[in-house]
Amino acid sequence: MLLIECPWCGPRDESEFAYSGEAHIVRPLTPEELTDEEWADYLFCRRNTRGDHLEQWCHASGCRRYFNVQRDTVTYRIKSVYKPGEPPPGDRP
Amino acid sequence: MSQPHRLAEGGRIDRKRPLTFTFNGRVYPAFRGDTLASGLLANGVHLVARSLKYHRPRGIVGAGVEESNALVQVGEGARSLPNLVATQVELYDGLSARSVNVFPSVGFDLRAVNGWFARLMPPGFYYKTFMWPAGSWRQYEHQIRKAAGFGVVPTGADPDDYDHMNVHCDVLVAGAGPAGLAAALEAGRTGARVILMDERTEPGGALLAGSGRIEGLPAGRWVNRMVEELASLPEVQVLARTTVAGYYEHNFLLALERRTDHLAPGSDPGPRQRLWRIRAKQVVLATGAIERPLVFCNNDRPGVMLASGVSEYIHRYAVLPGSRAVVFTNNDSAYQTAFDLLDAGAQVEAIVDSRPAGQRSAEARERGLQVMNRHAVVDVRGAKRIRGVRLMALSADGGSVSGKGRLACDLLAVSGGWSPTVQLHAQSGARPAYDARKVCFVPGPSVQAERSAGACRGSFDLQACLTEGFRAGAAAAHATGHGDGGLSRPIPSVEGREGDPIQPLWIVPAGKPVSRVPKQFVDPLMDVSAADILTAVREGYDSIEYVKRYTNLGMGPDQGRLGNVNGIAILADQHGTDPGSIGTTTFRPMYTPVTFAALSGGEQKELFDPVRKTAIHEWHVEQGALFENVGQWKRAWYFPWPGESLDEAVDRECLAVRRSVGVLDASTLGKIDIQGPDANVFLNRVYTNPFMKVPIGRCRYGLMLDENGMLMDDGVTARLGEDHYLMHTTTGGAAHVMSWLELWLQTEWPELKLYMTSVTDHWATVSLCGPNSRRVLRKLCSDVDLSRESFPFMAVREGAVAGVPARIFRISFTGELTYEVNVNANFGRHVWEAVFDAGEEYGITPFGTEAMHVLRAEKGYVIVGQDTDGSVTPVDLGMERMLGRKKDFLGKRSLFRSYLVRKDRKQFVGLLTEDPKEVLPEGGQIVDDPSAPLPRPMLGHVTSSYYSAALERSIALGLVKGGHGRTGETVHIQNFDGRTIAARIADPVFYDPKGERQNV
C-alpha cells in the first residue's frame, strides 16, 4: 500500500488513487500521416523500466486531478511527484 | 476436580477463577489465564493431534506461536474457527475444542495406516502416482484433500462483527518482550506517538516465561513497572492479543487484534476482531526468536517438547509437563530448563549435550545433575507418549555415533538453538543474512524505515535485548523528530553469565543411513523428514524454493516457523555449503493466519458496495417491480401484474409503448455538465461525429471510441447555451467516461477552456414514450409549445412540468415519440406521479429495462457492452456515417489499420429465425454448416435476442463475419440443448425502418 503525495492534497493512501500508465506519452499531432507501425508505437509500446519509472496517477477519490510520479519499480520508492506540464526530474532521453 | 500436573503455586494464572473446558468431548478443569495447551498439559493430556500425511500421534511441542502440531478447531456452529494453535487459544469457561485431521478419534485414527506405508510414500508421491493416467487426478484429488484436511470451515453466516482501524504513528513497535518494552518506553518518553503491539495476552514476552531478575526485581515485577510507565504516557498505545502480521510498502503494516476470542461467545458487544492498518514513520521490530527442534528418530512423539516451552509452562502457567525428564541440547539455553524442572520438583534423568564439557555443564554437575557431554538422543521409545530415549556417544564433529544407552523418561526437552523471527523484516523487502557464529539467520540491511532489536536480531541474552531495545527506541523516535537520540536514563543491569558457543547439529546421526532409520522429522506439521529432503536433492532439486514445493517443507499453516532453518541447513550440508548460500524461502504476509472476516471488516453485506437508487425507486418497489443491477444502480426490470410471467409483462409493456404511452425511469443515465468557450472543440475531439456547430437547443447523438478505435460509449449531447452542453453517457459507463474525458483535458489538452461536472444524481429523468406521450405531457406543461414544428425531434426545451422547472429532451431509444423530462431529483417522484395521473385516461404503463431492451432491439439500436465487447468498431456496426471525415477524433487513426479495414471482420446484423416463435439463445455461436466436422468454424455470436410482441415474431442481433455482405443468407446457431437453429441474416432495423414514428 503506497503512500502517494498528491501535488494538490498532500500525502494520501494508495487506495484513493487510480493508476494511469506511463507518463509523457504525447499524442501525435497528425495521426493520419503516421504509418501503422508508428501509430502502434504510440498506442501500445511502453517502457518496461526496472528502476525509475515516470507514470501518471489520478487522485480519483480526492481532487480528481492527474499528476506524474517518479517511482522505482524495484523498491516502490517514490522519489518525486510533479504536475502535468512540469518537466520530468533529472536527465531523461 | 484435580489438575494432576498443576504446580502448587506460581504462574500468571488466576487460581481464584477456575473454569472447565471440553476437548474432544471430555471436560477438563483449568484456570483463567490458561491456554488450551496449558490446560491440557495440566491435566496430563499430551496427545492432541494426528499428523497431516501419516496420521502419526502428535503432542504439544511449544508454548507460543512456534507450536505447530496442536492444531484445533475451536467453538461450535457458525462461530467455529479451524486450525487454531492450542498454545494461542485462551481458555474461557465452557470453551469447546477438538482435534483436526483425525478420524474417528485422536487416540484411534484409521488413517494412521498411512504410517505403515510411509516408505512407499516418498515426497511428491501424490503428484507422481495420481497424475497417471491422465485425467484421473480429479477422482483422486477428492479423497486426498479429505485425508489431508486441516479443519472444517463453518457453513453458517458469521454472527460476529469485525472492523478496521486506520492509524498513523511515529514509531510502531512489534513485540513486547524485553527489547520491545524498552524500545516503546524510550520512544514514548520523547513524546513521540508510539504503538506497541504484542500477540500474547499481556506484554512481557520471554520475561514471563523465565526466572531472570532485572535491577534486582523478578522479571515479572519489572515488566509490570514498565507497563505502568507506558500507560502513563499519553501518546503511547499498548495493544495485547494483537499480532503484526504484514509489512508492506512505505511502512504500511497490518495487525490483527483478537478482541473477544478469549471471551465466551456473545459476552462482549464489540467487534470480535479488529484489523489495524498502520502507517508508521519508523518501525522497531522486537519479535523475538523461536527455539529450533533437533532432528533425530521419532522426534515427533508426544512428550518431546522444546526446552523453552517446558520452562514457559512451568513459569507462566505453573504446569509441569512431565515428571521424569531428559534434556537434549546443542547450546546453553536448555540448561535453564533443566534447572527449572529440578526446581519445580521433576526428576531430571540427564542433560544430553552434543558439545564437550563447558561452563554450563560444570554448573549443572554442581547442582547434582548428570550431564552426558558429546552424547546425543538418537531415538525415542513410545508412540502416544514417550517412555524413554536411546542414547549414543557423538563424535567431535557431530557426524557419527557409537555405543548405546537408554534412559526412561516421560518428557524430553530439546533445544537445537534459536531462530530470530525475521519474517517481518523480510516482508519489508530486506534479505535476512546467515550468521555462522550465532548459527541462525539475522536481519540484513534495512530497505524501509525499520530496525530490529533483541532476539529477532540474534541477540539472545537479556542484557543485549534491553540495551538494543532502549537504543532502538531512542533512535527511531529521533528519526521522527522526537528526542535527541540519546538514552533518557541508564540501561538496567542484568546479572549475566559467560557461556559456550552453540554447536551446529542439523541431523543427529543414528548409526545407519538416513533412509534406513525411523523418520527424523524436519517439518512435523507437514510430515517432512530429513530423508525426504535427501530424496529431493537426489532427484535434482537443488534450490530451497524447489525443495519446499516438492517436499512441502514450510508449506503448512505455520509457514515453516519451526522446521525451515533445519531444512535449509540439511540442504546446505548436502551441497557442501553453508545455509547462507542456500538462503531462505520468501517470507510473505501474513506472519500468522488472519481471518477473512477481519480482512473484510465492515465491508460486507449492505456495506460491501454502495447501492444507488433513483429518486423514484420507492414507487417502483410499491408497484411490485423486479430490479436488475446495472453497475451499482438498481434499475426497475419489469412491473408484473399479479400472476404475470416475465414474458407476459414485457409483451404488455412493449405494446403499451407502441400503441399508447409508457414511462421509463431513465434517471440512471450518466450526465456530465460541460461549460466553457472550448466545450465544442473538446466534444469534437472526443466524439467521432462533428460537434463544432450544434445549434443551441438541439441534441446530437455521438459515438466515443478509445484510441484503439473500438466503441467505448455512446449517448446524446445537448447544447443548452452558448458555452453550455449536457452530455449523456450509458448508465454503466458514466464513471469511466468521466475519467477518460478528464485525462485528455488535464494531460493532453490543458489549453482548452472548459469545466466538467458529473450531474448524474442531480436530475431525475422521466421518459414518456409512445404516440400518446405528447397528449399526456400537454396536460402538465403549458409554457412549452410541444408541437412538432416548434419542438422537433432532437430538440431540447426548458419549461415547467407539473409546476417544477424541467429540461425536456425529444430524444428516443424506443423509436416512438418521446419526451425525456429532467427535473431536480428532489421533485422526481412528484413529477413521476403527476405523469401517471395525467396519463390514466391513456392507460399509461410503467416499463422497465427489459421492455426497453426489446424496444431498442426492434429498432436495431446497439447497447454498448451487450452488442459490443471492446473489439467492435463503428464500421463493424455499420455506422460509417457517424465518422467525421474532415476532422481528427480519438481512435480515428486506428480505424485505418490493416486489420480493421478487412472485409471479413465480424459485423453487426439482424437475425430472423425460420420459426417466428423460436427465440435464439444470446451468446449462441453462429456457424455456416451445422454438420461440418468439429471443430466447426465459428462466424460470430448472437448478442441480443427477444420475442417482439409488436412484430409478433422473434428478433435477434449478432456479430457475423462479413455479415454486411450476407443479407438474406441462412446461418445456423448452436443452441444450448445441442440443436442448431436456422436463421436468416437481415437488416438490424426491424421496426419502422424509416424512423417515421419518432418524428411526428
Ligand SMILES: [Zn+2]
Ligand atoms: Zn488530490
